[in-house]
Amino acid sequence: MTLAASPPRSRPDLLLVLLAGAQFLVVLNTSIVNVALPAIGQDLDLTPTGLAWIVNAYLIAFGALLPLGGRLTDLLGHRTAFLAGLLVFAAGSLAASLSAGPTALIAARAVQGIGAALLSPASLAILLAQWPPGPARGKALGIWGAASAAGGAAGVLLSGVLTSALGWWAIFAISALLALPGLIATLLLLTRSERKPTARLDVPGALIVTAGLTLLVYGLGAKDATPLPDFVLPAAGMLLLSVLMPIERRAKDPLLPPSLLRNRSTATGNLLMLLLGAVWVATFFFLPLYQQKILGYTPLEAGLTQLPLAAALTAASWGAGRLRGTLLPGLLVLAAGLLWLARLPADGAFLPDLLGPSLLIGAGLGLAFVPLTALGIEGAEPQHAGTAGGLINTSRQVGGALGLAVLTSLAAPAAGRAAPALAALAHGYRRALVATALIALLAAAGAGIRLLRGRNRTSTTAAAPSGHS
Template sequence: MPAPAHLPYAPARRAGAALALFASAQFLVVLNTSVVNVALPAVGRALGTGPTGLTWVVNAYLLAFGTLLPVGGRLADVFGRRRGFVAGLVLFTAGSLAAGIPLGTGALIAARAVQGAGAAVLSPAALVLLLAQSPPGPVRGRALGLWGAASAAGGAAGVLLGGVLTDALGWWSVFAVSAVAAVPVLLSVPGLVPRDARDRTGSLDLPGALAMTTGLLLLVYGFGSRDGSVVRDLVPAAGIFLLLALVSIERRAEDPLVPPVLLRNRSVVAGNLLMLPLGTVWVGTFFFLPLYQQKVLGYGPLTAGLTQLPLAGALMAASALAGRLRGTLVPGLVVLAAGLFWLARLPLDGAFLADLLGPTILIGLGLGLAFVPLTALGVTGVDAPHTGVAGGLVNTTRQVGGALGLAVLASLAAPAHGTAAAGPAALAHGYRRAFAGAALIAVLTAIGAAVHQRTGARTTTGAPQGAGEREPS
């Protein structure tokens, strides 16, 4: 993505501090996708929240973040990146503060949605500002490396920090810490972020934004509900209808959220279709594993957080390795499925070294090896002006896949943990069903990736894709 012309590069003496500022914002955004997971049992006990409510404590953030990312990026384009950065950070901080106030399950879910909405504006604005202050070449490569490292560190730190804070202070602190950490970021903006130019770029496709966000919300809500009423069954159908209508809306829009040229790009379509189930597996694993550890094995929050560090370390190492190798997508998905099938056979009295360490390392390796080439696939063959949109679309797909998939996997586990009175044996059975479902999804994704690579190899023989760019594998 080229740096916008109206955003000057930062002076050398301030460039490092500015890059650190934008990376810190991304760290906070990713942190909140995982920091709550270890705290979920404590949230359930304190607020009397059942399994469905706990699912939505996670989903509210993922869904708001994922569905509003294209809107947030467009708002930053239209009204200014610095304004978008500040507005997103303020909204994110307000949601974090509200989430830490124990007013009930509904209030917590609403606060998490506000957090996600703020993140959806903050993250794309921070990325464009980072690129704008990084001249093309090695400097920009290092800046993007810092951005990726901040994202990976945020996910890993969330697992450990959630356990430490919940054990020491209580569940509310996992949200309050984000609000506290956001304050110095906000105070640094005047001295490090250049002011926006007066000109505006593009316009907001309001009908498309409403159709996308409402359709995805109805779809996830419908699949996540276990009420058998006819009205409830119509909810996901209404979501599908709105998403189909989105295609027509985008074709007629003067400045669409998703440019039609991206939908005609085979690699972009394949990358997003495969990223959707990967998001399901990613979020589902980090949701059910801490629950299994605490509700079945009797771990405390701190122990649960510490025992997930090997998974986080394997994920970071595999991500770095996948950036330098080719052909890691299908093997990564196979390794991921193997780890999940292993988790699906966990005994009721499982031990960490014998029963958890092996599968969690496999899962971390598989996620890292698959995620990097899938992200690259989603922007392969895309012209420079659309690279940012394509990258944002892949991120949206992963977040929405996580929200939608979590609803589906929670329904698989529902017969076993649908009541607070369920004992460890019933809980373990439910979590095993969820892990088995995630493993099956990983297998199907591997098959889809293999088919895409095979057909892609045939169609690109003798005909370079895009500007001579080969599809990653």
């Protein structure tokens, strides 16, 4: 039996602001540390591998727990999950701002990721429940996507401004402060949402998918942190994930419903989002480091010079909610921008070397992100809205964590072999950016194949009646 009411539609504009703001906060914290990484590393005496874990602690907790967060959203109710996620996220942000050592900071970042794993699928589930399929939902998704895009870009800018003015601790304090009005708005705008009291949580499925994703991503990024051979932890993660589907088929209330996984749009959307996530996180990781370590920018300068990228990303995301067919062009534009950026010289300047590729990268990310989100949730039944939202976000975040783990490893050997040191470091970053562009091209190839298959199915359907006449 289904209980209670969904959030009211009486003030849909304010509700959309709340949902978009929550997603803004979630994505903000994937990039807000990037410009501050050199300052954090100097203050806490962290190695480059340790710095990557300031980013990955959030991404791993977020990505690994998103399937569970999405399922809890469906079981507990959208409002309960949204409110709980916002509270945990605010607590993690406050703890991160007060951290006095690397262990405490990494743990606080993981707590932020736990809160985000509830908050993000809950916000998307509420949006799907309140805006039915059609142009209105497309516009709402465009605004939600624009907020997500703005969060990634604004993180870089805020990181530069706050680190320069107050110190790196302020980049986490701002997230805790921004969560407060969200908590108040949640209590005012959202009533008790739908839940299924007779459904049960699939505990074996939740444990397997969380442990499997954690081992996979941690194993790829922690090559110097364990005495085990490099392949052991990733292999263990893959082994755990491989037994998930047989268990889910026998579960009464599976964590990942088979009907959702059999949906072709869901499968394609999540696969391509995995690739886009790798590109997204790697771009916002390597670009600020290149600007500061190679070009000599201050944190503030690094943030300000990414304003064009932020504007292009936000505008393209907003526009993608109102247009059709932006996925393939967006991925091709993104790949072109990354290849252009990879030619950035060690003595490069903003106008001739950074502005053009930044605009292309921002536009490409925005044009691809919104249609991929829509594709990943297309066809999901209402009772599985949270799960679908959790799954598409899982693909993005796990893709980001996997991509960062692989690409940082790819960049490091190149930087270690060449000389002098500055040129070696620049060579390593450029190598990682080229690999990132290739990932974008791979995603574009997948989008192109889907487009061709869709056209072939349409042609076959249209031709069928004449064949029987």
